[in-house]
Amino acid sequence: MRWTPVLLTALVVCALLGGAAGCGADDAHERGTAISASPVGTLLDETDEEGRLYREVDGKGAPEVAIEIQPDPAGGWDVRLTVRAFRFSPAGTPTVPVAGRGIAHLYVDGRTVARLRTAEHHLAGHLVPRGTHHVTARLYADDGTVWAVHGKPVESTADITASESAPAPAAPRAAPAEARRAVTARGRPPEMSGHGTETRTDGGGSPDPGGKAS
Template identity: 90%
Template sequence: MRWTLGLLAALVVCALLGGAAGCGAGDAHGRGTAISASPVGTLLDEMDEEGRLYREVGGKGAPGVAIEIQPAPAGGWDVRLTVRDFRFSPAGTPAVPVAGRGIAHLYVDGRTVARLRTAEHHLAGRLVPRGTHHVTARLYADDGTVWAVHGKPVESTADVTASESGPAPGPEPAAPGAR
């Protein structure tokens, strides 16, 4: 009888630690990054540019993001994200996916420039040189997987056109001898 209670206690501990993955069975680790065998969504074979797996969730209640970019008065760009059914996780959050929670990665022309834990960010002007650029915000779960709906990452892209700014216009210089 005692061994039965011990086994039951061990099973409860395993369940609290994340099922079979918490007890050492199965292979929930992929490509050197801990990937949770969580019941949140379904891991797909598709990956982003950094090799992070997509975590598919149903369309109803799925996270969403929109991006807005405005020139900042002091230079650079102010980025504002509007999220739906999503909360940003604070630093130090465990690497376990929770429905509708995580961080956003900000990309300029496909290159990661920031990882965001808030909906607002200042993008330095040097990161958006002269020309037209694609700025993308993509949502990630706390375990590093990409939130996805219908096999597509949950993301939003805005085009930004930057031009070199010249010196501020000032008064015309007076002609020599003019008063």
């Protein structure tokens, strides 16, 4: 074999790029390792109220959430989520869907009021005016898609009722407005009864001792 200047130059370039891999034989494979992660679940045509697509995953080992709400004596409501097969992503997490990870969106009567990266949240009283309201916690992947099972979003809903009583006319000094605020939460304590099912809270109950965010 005659070693020409052109051939020698080509061999030097291949060596600098990492041998045969740099000459194209395995170049595609090398580039592919950075994006070889398989997609998580299947994107559906269904969307939430803000147009975010549902990401369907198998029911076995899928995320679950339950919600419990208690009136705060100081005003507002204390919200607590119990999750399974799910962990909250800290701020700054890449916007890439990872199985069993993400954030929760909190809704009052279908309106987004908070995006949660922890299992506990204080819901301000002005967000829940007098009357009965539906408070929903729904789980989302880090890319903003909705975790879903059997075409239904992974979520849980509690019904709460807020009312204000008038001050006693004979009282020598008017009580603070928050002290006169009577609230009730009706329903039953949260249970992990499946995906997309409604879960309610009992205003006189106590938190589930075994429910902790995972």
